[in-house]
Amino acid sequence: MLDGVTTVRSLLPALTDLLLPSACGGCGAAADGWCPACADAFDGPVVARPVRAGPPVLAAGRYRGPLRRAVLGFKERGRRDLGPALARLLVPVVAEVLPPAPDGPVWLVGAPSRRSSARARGGDHVARLCRELAARLGAAGLDARASPVLALHGRVRDSVGLDPDQRAANLDGAVRVARSGLPDPGHAGHILLVDDVVTTGATLDVCCEALRRNGLSVHAAVVLCDATGRRSPYRTVPGRARPAHPGGP
Numbered sequence: 208m209l210d211g212v213t214t215v216r217s218l219l220p221a222l223t224d225l226l227l228p229s230a231c232g233g234c235g236a237a238a239d240g241w242c243p244a245c246a247d248a249f250d251g252p253v254v255a256r257p258v259r260a261g262p263p264v265l266a267a268g269r270y271r272g273p274l275r276r277a278v279l280g281f282k283e284r285g286r287r288d289l290g291p292a293l294a295r296l297l298v299p300v301v302a303e304v305l306p307p308a309p310d311g312p313v314w315l316v317g318a319p320s321r322r323s324s325a326r327a328r329g330g331d332h333v334a335r336l337c338r339e340l341a342a343r344l345g346a347a348g349l350d351a352r353a354s355p356v357l358a359l360h361g362r363v364r365d366s367v368g369l370d371p372d373q374r375a376a377n378l379d380g381a382v383r384v385a386r387s388g389l390p391d392p393g394h395a396g397h398i399l400l401v402d403d404v405v406t407t408g409a410t411l412d413v414c415c416e417a418l419r420r421n422g423l424s425v426h427a428a429v430v431l432c433d434a435t436g437r438r439s440p441y442r443t444v445p446g447r448a449r450p451a452h453p454g455g456p
């Protein structure tokens with residue numbers, strides 16, 4: 208049962224959607240999605256090279272500038288209105304990882320967040336991104352299905368301060384796979400993992416492994432931001448417990 212504070216907090220993003228006019232996700236200028244200057248600043252798709260082995264990862268851009276601000280807004284600051292604009296950035300990324308005429312449906316499987324994080328954010332932002340992306344791919348003629356089948360056990364702790372191996376250990380065996388909403392093993396089609404940011408690759412690696420244990424193989428991962436190349440992914444912002452980016456510990 209939700210208490211009053213939790214209920215109000217989870218409603219805030221929806222209320223913000225109703226009350227605030229559209230603003231560019233990158234700079235806040237009046238715009239629907241991106242202003243022309245921010246739209247020009249995107250540098251993707253880029254191949255991400257996380258330290259953890261896992262599926263091939265292609266990102267819409269590097270974790271900086273307007274894209275970084277938009278992802279933080281979408282994830283942490285209630286800017287759920289940015290979902291369509293962010294999903295649009297992933298359409299060419301998906302096109303790049305798929306064969307020219309994919310056989311069967313494309314299953315978009317979002318990387319799961321901890322339940323407490325999703326609650327505090329007013330919902331699972333990656334699941335929302337998958338739905339938006341499926342709609343846009345569908346409009347482009349692709350049979351794409353958002354498939355929210357992964358979840359984390361409650362025992363996973365915040366990854367703040369953890370190095371790559373510790374992040375992987377924290378997630379090891381913690382990903383649950385719901386069978387409904389997934390293709391049968393040996394299916395036609397392609398499974399794509401979807402996430403907002405890749406840093407060490409631990410999250411994508413354990414998600415891939417969980418699906419593999421269920422007989423399902425991941426074709427590739429598509430993410431909004433590649434934070435793997437940052438000089439110090441473990442840098443923290445003075446005065447904040449959280450890292451300088453959401454993928455860092």
Ligand SMILES: O=P(O)(O)OC[C@H]1O[C@H](OP(=O)(O)OP(=O)(O)O)[C@H](O)[C@@H]1O
Nearest residue numbers: 320321324405406407408409410453454
């Ligand atoms: O490549 P990795 O090193 O695994 O890091 C990337 C992960 O970290 C972030 O999750 P976050 O720490 O915000 O987790 P939460 O959503 O459960 O709070 C981000 O959303 C990715 O899922």
